[in-house]
Amino acid sequence: MSALPRPALTGPTRVLNDALHDLHHRAGWPSLxxxxxxxxxxxxxVSKTFSQPALPSWGTLELLVEAMEGDTTLFHQxxxxxxxxxxxxxxxxxxxxxxxxxxxxxxxxxLETGTxxxxxxxxxxxxxxxxxxAAAAASTxxxxxxxxxxxxxxxxxxxxxxxxxxxxEHDRELITSALASCPAFxxxxxARLVPELEDVSDPSGHEDPWTxxxxxxxxxxxxxxxxxxxxxxxVLEDLHWADGATLDxxxxxxxxxxxxxxxxxxxxxxxxxxxxxxxxxxxxRRSGEVSVxxxxxxxxAETAEQLRLLGHSDEAAxxxxxxxxxxxxxxxxxxxxxxxxxxxxxxxxxxxxxxGLDQDAWRVVRALGVADRSLAPEDLAASxxxxxxxxxxxxxxxxxxxxxxxxxxxxxxxLRHPLLAHAVRRRLVPGEAADQHERLATVLGAAVHAxxxxxxxxxxxxxxxxxxxxxxxxxxxxxxxxxDWAQEAEHWCRAxxxxxxxxxxxxxxxxxxxxAYLAAIDALDESLQWHRAAELSEVTEGMLAGLDAATRAEVxxxxxxxxxxxxxxxxxxxxxxxxxxxxxxxxxxxxxxxAISHKRWxxxxxxxxxxxxxxxxxxxxxxxxxxDARSARYxxxxxxxxxxxxxxxxxxxxxxxxxxxxxxxxxDPPGDVRQCVMLTDLHLLNGGTVDDVERAGRWGxxxxxxxxxxxxxxxxxxxxxxxxxxxxxxxxGASALLGVExxxxxxxxxxxxxxxRxxxxxxSGETALAVARIESLLPDIVADxxxxxxxxxxxxHVHFLNGTSEVVLDRLLRDLxxxxxxxxxxxxxxxxxxxxxxxxxxxxxxxxxxxxxxDLYARSQLARxxxxxxxxWRRSADAxxxxxxxxDTADQWMAAARGWDRLHRPHDAAYCWWRAAQAxxxxxxxxxxxxxxxxxxxxxxxxxxxxxxIAETARTGR
Numbered sequence: 001m002s003a004l005p006r007p008a009l010t011g012p013t014r015v016l017n018d019a020l021h022d023l024h025h026r027a028g029w030p031s032l033x034x035x036x037x038x039x040x041x042x043x044x045x046v047s048k049t050f051s052q053p054a055l056p057s058w059g060t061l062e063l064l065v066e067a068m069e070g071d072t073t074l075f076h077q078x079x080x081x082x083x084x085x086x087x088x089x090x091x092x093x094x095x096x097x098x099x100x101x102x103x104x105x106x107x108x109x110x111l112e113t114g115t116x117x118x119x120x121x122x123x124x125x126x127x128x129x130x131x132x133x134a135a136a137a138a139s140t141x142x143x144x145x146x147x148x149x150x151x152x153x154x155x156x157x158x159x160x161x162x163x164x165x166x167x168x169e170h171d172r173e174l175i176t177s178a179l180a181s182c183p184a185f186x187x188x189x190x191a192r193l194v195p196e197l198e199d200v201s202d203p204s205g206h207e208d209p210w211t212x213x214x215x216x217x218x219x220x221x222x223x224x225x226x227x228x229x230x231x232x233x234x235v236l237e238d239l240h241w242a243d244g245a246t247l248d249x250x251x252x253x254x255x256x257x258x259x260x261x262x263x264x265x266x267x268x269x270x271x272x273x274x275x276x277x278x279x280x281x282x283x284x285r286r287s288g289e290v291s292v293x294x295x296x297x298x299x300x301a302e303t304a305e306q307l308r309l310l311g312h313s314d315e316a317a318x319x320x321x322x323x324x325x326x327x328x329x330x331x332x333x334x335x336x337x338x339x340x341x342x343x344x345x346x347x348x349x350x351x352x353x354x355x356g357l358d359q360d361a362w363r364v365v366r367a368l369g370v371a372d373r374s375l376a377p378e379d380l381a382a383s384x385x386x387x388x389x390x391x392x393x394x395x396x397x398x399x400x401x402x403x404x405x406x407x408x409x410x411x412x413x414x415l416r417h418p419l420l421a422h423a424v425r426r427r428l429v430p431g432e433a434a435d436q437h438e439r440l441a442t443v444l445g446a447a448v449h450a451x452x453x454x455x456x457x458x459x460x461x462x463x464x465x466x467x468x469x470x471x472x473x474x475x476x477x478x479x480x481x482x483x484d485w486a487q488e489a490e491h492w493c494r495a496x497x498x499x500x501x502x503x504x505x506x507x508x509x510x511x512x513x514x515x516a517y518l519a520a521i522d523a524l525d526e527s528l529q530w531h532r533a534a535e536l537s538e539v540t541e542g543m544l545a546g547l548d549a550a551t552r553a554e555v556x557x558x559x560x561x562x563x564x565x566x567x568x569x570x571x572x573x574x575x576x577x578x579x580x581x582x583x584x585x586x587x588x589x590x591x592x593x594x595a596i597s598h599k600r601w602x603x604x605x606x607x608x609x610x611x612x613x614x615x616x617x618x619x620x621x622x623x624x625x626x627x628d629a630r631s632a633r634y635x636x637x638x639x640x641x642x643x644x645x646x647x648x649x650x651x652x653x654x655x656x657x658x659x660x661x662x663x664x665x666x667x668d669p670p671g672d673v674r675q676c677v678m679l680t681d682l683h684l685l686n687g688g689t690v691d692d693v694e695r696a697g698r699w700g701x702x703x704x705x706x707x708x709x710x711x712x713x714x715x716x717x718x719x720x721x722x723x724x725x726x727x728x729x730x731x732x733g734a735s736a737l738l739g740v741e742x743x744x745x746x747x748x749x750x751x752x753x754x755x756x757r758x759x760x761x762x763x764s765g766e767t768a769l770a771v772a773r774i775e776s777l778l779p780d781i782v783a784d785x786x787x788x789x790x791x792x793x794x795x796x797h798v799h800f801l802n803g804t805s806e807v808v809l810d811r812l813l814r815d816l817x818x819x820x821x822x823x824x825x826x827x828x829x830x831x832x833x834x835x836x837x838x839x840x841x842x843x844x845x846x847x848x849x850x851x852x853x854x855d856l857y858a859r860s861q862l863a864r865x866x867x868x869x870x871x872x873w874r875r876s877a878d879a880x881x882x883x884x885x886x887x888d889t890a891d892q893w894m895a896a897a898r899g900w901d902r903l904h905r906p907h908d909a910a911y912c913w914w915r916a917a918q919a920x921x922x923x924x925x926x927x928x929x930x931x932x933x934x935x936x937x938x939x940x941x942x943x944x945x946x947x948x949x950i951a952e953t954a955r956t957g958r
């Protein structure tokens with residue numbers, strides 16, 4: 001089913017209801033009846049929980065959240081916030097806290113039902129106060145808060161006075177009653193802290209030797225009396241700033257066990273905390289009466305949640321902020337809420353950490369800040385000029401000031417936080433940075449396994465263009481070997497900026513600037529930066545006159561690829577012919593194999609599948625003659641696709657296996673991914689089940705993930721696996737494979753997964769969103785004059801489910817006319833069925849289209865193919881043609897449905913069962929129709945538009 005209606009709500013109740021609907025979406029929109037069955041409550045109650053403004057009971061909500069595999073802790077917090085009235089009677093606001101759901105629940109539970117002390121610890125800005133405040137807001141009892149302050153003059157027992165005053169202001173009768181049950185000295189003693197409790201009997205403030213003891217006893221007795229009410233808990237914040245009397249009082253109370261729940265917060269690793277307070281903290285932690293909750297940084301996902309709460313939605317920016325803050329909430333908030341690169345308040349905090357360093361300490365933090373990573377002692381010594389005892393002593397001093405972390409296992413030191421490194425670099429004076437970069441480049445570049453990209457960056461910082469270029473080329477080569485094409489592209493582009501002149505040979509082995517351009521183009525293309533690749537290709541075309549024949553062929557081949565998309569297939573064909581003429585006058589090369597393959601693709605896009613198949617054979621022969629294993633594998637897999645598309649699956653898989661055997665296992669990860677693309681394609685074309693496609697493609701997806709391969713082929717592989725699941729009726733499984741969500745805008749560079757996402761959106765009932773997504777993709781991914789039956793079939797499917805089939809009919813007829821005479825039945829089947837369906841939908845409004853469709857169908861191989869995996873397509877097309885003439889029968893549709901059942905494609909079968917039922921109803925076969933509609937509803941499963949249509953026919957008899 002699709003999204004349920006949402007009631008008009010505001011405040012925390014709206015937050016709770018939105019979270020429930022979002023969970024319903026993520027769970028794949030299970031039906032009300034499915035949820036009712038899972039939870040054991042009525043479907044009416046389930047519906048009201050989603051759609052009525054009344055707050056549901058926690059019991060019902062908990063069951064629903066569990067059924068949809070949601071976070072019950074989070075929902076309980078939201079429910080509490082929605083159900084707790086404020087003084088004005090409106091619900092209290094939901095706690096605005098990112099992550100820390102388990103910690104929040106632990107503190108809330110302690111404040112409500114705990115005993116003893118809970119100590120929440122963490123470094124400055126880690127979120128202790130935010131957590132405790134959120135827990136207090138969600139707790140049932142009143143939580144009194146006392147806070148310690150970093151005052152220049154100690155105020156004894158200040159937080160205790162704040163705590164008692166808060167209770168007095170909240171409920172005067174409660175505290176008056178509690179004190180009335182205590183000995184008389186209690187009120188008199190406490191009045192010294194909170195004068196509002198009673199007029200002080202001794203205004204002179206005279207103290208005798210027992211005054212403090214009586215005060216400690218008074219506080220203990222008062223808290224004991226208040227604890228008996230079950231209505232009070234307390235929090236003492238920032239005890240690292242507490243005065244000695246407060247700490248002594250807490251320790252005294254601890255011996256007696258606190259009579260009511262108490263939460264304390266303590267800043268860890270603060271060098272300004274007095275040693276006496278540190279000793280108190282150690283004694284407290286050793287006590288068996290204290291539970292400790294240590295807070296660390298937020299995860300990447302929790303930081304993203306924090307940023308969303310702060311109003312940010314840019315996922316890329318969120319990742320960038322996390323990389324700089326490492327999940328530290330205060331740093332994250334400062335970077336997110338200020339426009340500057342590093343906001344002033346954050347600068348002040350970081351600068352204070354660096355103030356007062358001596359010269360040796362500054363040398364070390366400068367080296368670590370410019371390196372922006374950990375350094376071994378020998379590297380620090382060489383890059384700072386310090387060695388021996390001087391370096392060791394400096395490292396000790398910096399660690400004591402909590403500026404560096406030392407890793408004994410790795411034997412290295414680094415600044416404690418990336419933003420400290422930023423603060424160090426901001427303090428550098430002119431010339432200081434360049435000198436430090438040069439030192440680091442020299443020292444780190446001498447290592448056996450030097451990081452080329454890092455060394456290039458340091459030479460850039462030092463202003464040495466020649467040495468930077470040398471290391472950029474090494475970095476580009478290293479990135480290529482790791483299939484990190486995005487980084488490779490950036491290194492090549494930077495190298496091109498550094499190149500001294502067009503005629504200069506650079507690197508080892510030496511290379512020309514033209515070859516660097518070619519490498520940059522290929523890396524940009526593989527990293528899905530098509531437009532940048534096309535721009536560089538255009539630049540290289542202007543260099544043709546001064547190039548040798550082999551380099552000209554490479555340049556023209558790439559120009560053919562990008563100009564095909566930009567200027568049309570005719571231009572691309574002219575250029576690829578020029579490239580082939582050049583290659584054929586040269587020794588065999590991988591470039592020739594790829595040029596033949598590109599011409600093959602152009603011929604397919606223009607509709608000539610027969611000649612394309614012939615070129616695939618020519619490419620395989622050329623690759624075999626070349627003797628290059630990877631080129632041969634590439635060409636054999638291309639030929640295998642054509643053989644499989646013609647229905648020769650065994651021959652195709654043999655060709656793929658032959659190509660795979662040419663390359664040692666693990667030596668060609670991109671080739672492995674490409675092989676899986678071809679094999680999954682062939683199983684999809686030949687009626688393979690989801691298990692067939694999974695076996696064919698999962699290992700390639702694993703390789704892509706292991707190597708970080710995220711190119712077009714990896715996306716196509718994901719799309720193929722998702723398509724197999726969608727065909728099998730597994731909408732959730734298909735969605736999980738794509739790696740792109742409905743809320744993400746269309747991205748032409750990642751078109752394979754976005755195209756399938758559009759189909760999933762349509763099947764899930766979001767047909768308008770699906771149409772918008774796929775329509776926005778097509779102009780960028782289908783060139784002028786190109787025939788792409790797969791994409792036009794997806795477009796037709798989405799429009800059909802949206803009720804707008806007529807929009808795509810003309811395009812279907814045009815593309816089919818270009819290819820139908822030569823394309824294999826399996827290639828044209830989906831588009832032909834889509835065309836017959838769209839023509840049937842348009843019956844009476846566009847009669848000439850039905851004549852055209854019949855002609856195209858008659859010309860196609862589909863009309864004559866009797867293979868079992870093609871038969872359901874043929875029978876569906878026959879039935880749609882008959883439907884257009886209002887002459888379809890239940891038997892026609894039932895035959896098609898049984899064929900889809902044999903191929904394990906329930907949605908396609910459901911559609912045919914539904915059409916069969918409509919035909920049966922027209923012929924007065926009501927009993928048969930009812931049986932067919934039941935089968936249709938069962939097979940439709942998660943297909944929302946189809947399920948609605950089936951239900952409508954059952955209701956209306958049409």
